Amino acid sequence: MNTYPMSFLNTAEYDEAEVVVLGVPLDKTTCFKPGTRFGPRRIRDVFFGLEDYSPMNKRYYSSLKVHDMGDVVINDLQSSLNETERIVEKIYGDGKKVIGLGGEHTITLPIVKSVSKFYDDLVVLHLDAHFDMADEYEGQKISHACVMRRITELGINVIHYGIRSGDKEEWEIAKTLSFDELKGALEGLSHVYVSLDIDVLDPSFAPGTGTPEPGGLSYKELVEALRLAKNVVGLDIVEVSPPLDCNDITSITAARILRDFSLYYFG
Numbered sequence: 494m495n496t497y498p499m500s501f502l503n504t505a506e507y508d509e510a511e512v513v514v515l516g517v518p519l520d521k522t523t524c525f526k527p528g529t530r531f532g533p534r535r536i537r538d539v540f541f542g543l544e545d546y547s548p549m550n551k552r553y554y555s556s557l558k559v560h561d562m563g564d565v566v567i568n569d570l571q572s573s574l575n576e577t578e579r580i581v582e583k584i585y586g587d588g589k590k591v592i593g594l595g596g597e598h599t600i601t602l603p604i605v606k607s608v609s610k611f612y613d614d615l616v617v618l619h620l621d622a623h624f625d626m627a628d629e630y631e632g633q634k635i636s637h638a639c640v641m642r643r644i645t646e647l648g649i650n651v652i653h654y655g656i657r658s659g660d661k662e663e664w665e666i667a668k669t670l671s672f673d674e675l676k677g678a679l680e681g682l683s684h685v686y687v688s689l690d691i692d693v694l695d696p697s698f699a700p701g702t703g704t705p706e707p708g709g710l711s712y713k714e715l716v717e718a719l720r721l722a723k724n725v726v727g728l729d730i731v732e733v734s735p736p737l738d739c740n741d742i743t744s745i746t747a748a749r750i751l752r753d754f755s756l757y758y759f760g
């Protein structure tokens with residue numbers, strides 16, 4: 494682990510924390526423009542500029558016990574994923590919840606694998622511009638473009654929202670919901686994992702990402718969708734790419750979601 498003792502996300506020691514932030518700066522299967530390896534670090538840095546107080550929750554972030562564990566050490570793809578899976582399993586075994594910071598979207602696979610060992614009725618809410626439902630991508634089964642397909646194969650139900658890009662086959666095997674359909678689909682679920690690819694936002698709201706797609710959600714629309722999820726037991730925010738960003742808009746947006754939804758989901 495690479496730890497960040499001065500992280501502004503940190504409000505508690507590990508033992509007393511309810512929530513653990515884990516950076517996974519994996520940036521290996523990114524196809525178009527790399528840079529997500531810098532995501533966790535930049536999100537931590539810009540978090541400093543946010544108010545501690547969250548008006549949406551009428552609470553201070555610092556009232557939540559959050560431990561920033563630092564980043565998973567990245568080696569080759571498979572050992573990095575194995576290490577992520579091992580650490581996340583330990584965190585849930587200790588009775589805590591995880592907020593994962595990417596890194597590329599592939600990191601959701603080991604996180605969800607471990608979380609699903611603790612909740613056998615886990616459902617994934619996937620917010621993204623892309624389905625990530627390809628069977629393989631550039632000859633790889635383990636890729637950001639296949640991550641939701643691999644999760645589905647674990648027997649875990651995935652709800653897609655905000656999707657506007659994918660291969661014909663992906664549109665045939667999966668569907669993206671309207672806001673009202675999402676409302677219905679999330680009703681009555683007892684354990685939800687939220688996986689947020691920042692490119693679900695319109696590129697005008699989140700330019701700093703490797704595969705921007707026009708026609709995305711506004712920030713307010715994203716917040717409305719995120720608020721529909723109840724009984725959330727884990728969250729990741731992925732695909733923030735600081736080298737491609739403009740005025741830190743995308744990192745600040747990710748930091749703001751982290752502040753408001755760590756409180757909303759786990760507070």
Ligand SMILES: [Mn+2]
Nearest residue numbers: 622623690692
């Ligand atoms: Mn995407």
